[in-house]
Amino acid sequence: MPFMLDEFLPYRLNVAATLISRRFAALHQEETGISIPEWRVMAHLANEGQVSIRDIHARVNLDKSIVSRAAARLEQAGHLRKSGHMQDRRLISLELTPKGQDLMQRLGEIADAFQARLHAELGPDAERFETMLEQLIAGAARDRDTAA
Amino acid sequence: MPFMLDEFLPYRLNVAATLISRRFAALHQEETGISIPEWRVMAHLANEGQVSIRDIHARVNLDKSIVSRAAARLEQAGHLRKSGHMQDRRLISLELTPKGQDLMQRLGEIADAFQARLHAELGPDAERFETMLEQLIAGAARDRDTAA
């Protein structure tokens, strides 16, 4: 029996992820001009208030260089403000500006609406699906730790 | 209630997909030196025999330029052969070489083993999970078509 690419889980996951990301981007990209890394940084800042690059890197699965550059672009656009940490001068405090908070509010609405739509498409087992995604992520983390 | 990135489906999907892809790459990359686009091209060729670039592009969710470059690398490495189509001279026939078939056989084994492991980690509902992934993909395709 030949190998079937369409039944290969990593392949399907990847296709689903890129398609869904594209869909989401189409919903807000033109209005907001925000890229995916920038989106993650902002969403994290909206929850956490003052945060350093390292925190975001550890939390949202982005290389620290990517976080750094995303933060630079967001600062350039006036969405966030950088300031030095007073105890540890290596650290940088990132914080949303009012403008950034407004944008994040708008993005949150779009995201919530999209999420609702996806749940509708998935039907009643959407919760179950998310749980299993979580399992996959946890499994991958475990795998990486045991490999090291 | 603030927006929670971790509960946002596109985010989770993306994280899961990249982690799983990385895991899979770690299993074969060193041995085979094959990238993800190359892997998709080869897997498709293994099933379909003679195929053009356009077919692969339409089938495995890769831009035609990416398919073109992946094919060039694979040809360079001796894994596939290009030949002109005789009816339509715009088309190109791609076909695995014996060496490419051997490699694909090996990759298939690794992929099957990995797939089995993922299913084990997911438990009895793995099938259900895949079905829902399929739903997401189909939904995205539908969305794109209606948008156009």
Added chain:
DNA sequence: AAAGAGCGGTTGCGGTTGCAACGGGAATAA
């Protein structure tokens, strides 16, 4: 106190991606 190791953020660089433009070939229309 001084040296060394370790950490946080930035930057440089090679490779990849995605899009648009191109050139050759085929198909349709007049």
Added chain:
DNA sequence: TTATTCCCGTTGCAACCGCAACCGCTCTTT
């Protein structure tokens, strides 16, 4: 036939990614 339109694969280009090197700062060790 000729001309126009469309299609296929390649290539140019700008942006992005991931990794590693680096610099300044902090902590530990002696």
